[in-house]
Amino acid sequence: MRQTVAALLAKELALELRTREAVPAMVLFSITTYVVFHFGLDRDRVTGDLAAGVLWVTLLFAAILGINRLFVADHEQGGFDGFLLAPVDRTALLVAKVIALFSFLCVVEVVAVPAFAILLLGPSLTQALPELLLVLVAANAGIAVVGTLVAALAIQTRARDLIVPLLALPLLVPVVLAAAQGTTPLFAEGGAGALAGDWLAVLALYDLLFALIAYAVFDFLLED
Amino acid sequence: MPANDHAVVLRGAGRRYGERAALRDVSLELPAGQTLVVFGPNGAGKTTLLRMLATLLRPHAGEVCVLGRELPDSGYAVRGRIGFLGHEPLLYRELSGRENLRYHARLHRRPAACVQEVLDAVGMSARADDPVAELSRGMVQRLAIARTVLHEPELLLLDEPLANLDPAAAAQVQPLIGRASGRTRVVTSHDPAGGLDGADLALGLRGGRVALLAPASAVTTAQIAELYA
Numbered sequence: 001m002r003q004t005v006a007a008l009l010a011k012e013l014a015l016e017l018r019t020r021e022a023v024p025a026m027v028l029f030s031i032t033t034y035v036v037f038h039f040g041l042d043r044d045r046v047t048g049d050l051a052a053g054v055l056w057v058t059l060l061f062a063a064i065l066g067i068n069r070l071f072v073a074d075h076e077q078g079g080f081d082g083f084l085l086a087p088v089d090r091t092a093l094l095v096a097k098v099i100a101l102f103s104f105l106c107v108v109e110v111v112a113v114p115a116f117a118i119l120l121l122g123p124s125l126t127q128a129l130p131e132l133l134l135v136l137v138a139a140n141a142g143i144a145v146v147g148t149l150v151a152a153l154a155i156q157t158r159a160r161d162l163i164v165p166l167l168a169l170p171l172l173v174p175v176v177l178a179a180a181q182g183t184t185p186l187f188a189e190g191g192a193g194a195l196a197g198d199w200l201a202v203l204a205l206y207d208l209l210f211a212l213i214a215y216a217v218f219d220f221l222l223e224d
Numbered sequence: 225m226p227a228n229d230h231a232v233v234l235r236g237a238g239r240r241y242g243e244r245a246a247l248r249d250v251s252l253e254l255p256a257g258q259t260l261v262v263f264g265p266n267g268a269g270k271t272t273l274l275r276m277l278a279t280l281l282r283p284h285a286g287e288v289c290v291l292g293r294e295l296p297d298s299g300y301a302v303r304g305r306i307g308f309l310g311h312e313p314l315l316y317r318e319l320s321g322r323e324n325l326r327y328h329a330r331l332h333r334r335p336a337a338c339v340q341e342v343l344d345a346v347g348m349s350a351r352a353d354d355p356v357a358e359l360s361r362g363m364v365q366r367l368a369i370a371r372t373v374l375h376e377p378e379l380l381l382l383d384e385p386l387a388n389l390d391p392a393a394a395a396q397v398q399p400l401i402g403r404a405s406g407r408t409r410v411v412t413s414h415d416p417a418g419g420l421d422g423a424d425l426a427l428g429l430r431g432g433r434v435a436l437l438a439p440a441s442a443v444t445t446a447q448i449a450e451l452y453a
Contacts, residue, residue, distance in 0.1 A: 007330035011316070011323075018318040018355070078314035081280055082371075085314075086331035087304030223282070 001095070004088045008096030015073055016104070022069045023104050026062040030112035033058045034119045045122035052183040055116050056176045059105075060143070060169075062112065066104050067147035068164045070097060071155040084222065094148060094218040102144040109136055121187065128186035131195035135186075138203035139179040145210045146171050152221045171210075178202040231256040231291055231379055231408035232277060238285030238432075239272050246272040247432045249286070254425060256378075259409040261419045261440060264429035265452050270412040271310065273429070274381045277410060278308040291379055304332055307377035309385050309401070313368035317357035321348055321367040324356060325374060332375035342370040347396050361388040366397065373400045380409045386418075416448035 016022055037054050038044070046054055074080045083093055113132070117125035125132075147168060154163035182199035232254040239247040247269040254260045262270045275281040277290055279299035288295040291302045315324045325339040343349045346366040356364060365388045372380065385401055386394045398404055403422040413419030420426060426443040428436030428451045435451055436443065 003333070004331060007327055011319070011327045014323060015316060015318055073316060073318075077316050078310075078312040079316060081308075081310070081312070082314040082328060083331065084280060085278060085303055085306065085308055086328070087300065087333075088331055 001089045001092050004086075004092035005096045005099070008083075008092060009099055012096060012100040013103070016100075019073075021072075022066045023107050025069075026065050026104065026108045027111045029065055030058050030062045030108065031115050031119075033061065034116055038120060043120075046120050047122040047187055047189045049180070049184045051121055051123075051187040052180040054120060055113070055183065055187075056139070056180045058116070059109065059112065059139075060172060060176050062108060063101075063105060063143045063147060063172075064165050064168060066101060066108075067143075067151045067168055068154075068161060070101060070148060070151040075155045080222070090219050090222055091215060093222070094152075094214055097148040097151070098144045098214075101147050102140050105140040105143060106136075109140075123187055123189065132183060132186055134195065134200060135179050135182045135203070138200060138207060139175050141207045142175045142203060142210060143172060145207065145214050146175075149210070149214045149218065149221075152218065156221075174206050175203065178206065229256055230254060230289075231258075232260070232410065233289040234286065236286030237276070237283050237288050239269075239276055239281060240284050245432050247276070247429075250429075250434055251286075252425070252427060252434075252437060254408065254410065256408050257406065258424040259403060259411060259422060259440075260425045260427055261423035262410065262412045262427045262429060263414070263416070263419060263436070263448050263451055264412075267431075268429040268451075269432040270429055271383055272432075274308070274310065274383050274410060274412065277379075278306055278310075278381050279303055280308070302379075304375060305378045306381060307372040307375070307379070307407075308381045309368055309372040310383045313356070313364050314371060315356045315364065315367055318355055320353045320355055321359070321370075322352040324367065325370055328371050328374055334375050338374060342374050342400075345373075345397075345400055346370045347393065362390060362393060365389055366393060369397050369401055373405075378407060380405070380407050380411075382409060382411045384412055384414070414452075416445035419448070420445070 150164055150168045154160045157163050178199045182196045185194060185196055230253050234250050234252050237247065237250045238245060262273060264270050272281065276283055276288060279295055279302065282296045291305050293301045322339060325342065326336060329336060329339050343352045346369055348363060348366050348370065351359060351363060380401055382401055420440045420443060423440035426436065426438055426440045430451055436447060
């Protein structure tokens with residue numbers, strides 16, 4: 001299966017590098033949203049739970065853009081059929097798409113998190129960064145798994161653009177909740193506090209649970 | 225159910241889309257190495273039949289056996305042994321022909337060298353590194369044929385395979401997908417004379433039902449024309 005995942009992943013990354021449809025849109029959306037928050041809240045800087053909320057809500061909505069595009073090329077250009085005609089484990093497609101979406105989210109955050117620090121965040125990001133990275137990785141994993149599952153379901157419908165947010169947002173509420181709660185101490189007014197480890201554990205549990213669900217149901221989503 | 229020397233066996237096979245039956249009660253046997261040509265007007269069920277044999281659609285009625293395996297349960301066992309050429313080329317437009325074929329070669333566990341071989345065989349080596357989106361429909365069809373035979377399938381399922389090809393290109397791909405390939409073939413066609421040429425068995429579909437099933441040598445072009453009347 002490793003070879004199949006590598007082939008699928010190479011194709012995913014090549015397509016994104018050629019089309020630049022998902023990642024640039026997600027980055028631009030994130031930065032625009034910070035600007036909107038800046039004016040909407042009428043504040044130059046945010047801290048604590050407000051900062052964590054702004055960051056995670058923005059990243060979640062940006063992720064929705066990527067989730068919406070995840071299977072479009074496969075659906076419109078026969079990639080599904082090409083894959084289904086090959087003698088390969090169908091779970092490879094799930095794994096490759098999750099890794100691809102996870103990678104896209106990481107690339108987006110390389111720009112979006114520093115942009116958040118510059119445009120809105122009160123306390124310095126430097127001190128919070130190592131622990132914030134842990135939360136980002138755990139949250140990205142959850143978003144990638146649930147996003148891939150929802151995208152695979154929605155691509156079979158005519159109202160894909162509507163179905164993705166309607167399904168993904170409720171399912172991802174626990175991710176936003178846990179990530180925001182875990183991040184809040186890191187953005188404290190007086191300097192970064194300790195990471196809320198309990199919430200990181202919640203994120204890890206969520207990731208594990210949905211990875212198992214995705215593994216169990218993904219084959220059925222590809223069935224005719 | 226099937227004799228091992230039959231590549232395709234259908235017994236009362238059917239397929240619905242919602243309430244509409246696209247294919248009803250189709251029964252036939254195609255011995256290995258032979259060619260079945262399928263005629264029928266648009267919407268007759270030709271593409272549905274091919275997609276069902278390719279394991280892309282589940283049969284809703286009857287029995288379908290391909291290369292000695294019953295579908296859909298044993299679909300996984302025959303996928304790598306089937307070459308499917310449908311209306312869509314199954315190629316990513318933003319990738320080059322070579323990148324697309326490399327991707328399919330990896331999925332089918334074929335060595336990278338086979339990509340250049342099939343590109344040469346379909347006469348696409350010179351434009352192999354251009355994005356598929358920049359190629360003419362005929363060139364895309366040649367790449368699609370290369371993709372279809374890349375993994376050396378035993379059974380070819382070809383939906384109007386010569387569509388968009390000029391005569392020279394059509395002649396060039398014959399060793400790959402024509403009778404000379406020596407493979408079992410199921411080919412759809414709208415051309416009575418050209419379709420029957422090189423076929424062993426002729427199937428005519430109308431409204432999803434079998435309207436004609438006979439050895440190709442016994443079928444006249446007038447019988448085929450009647451299907452479209």
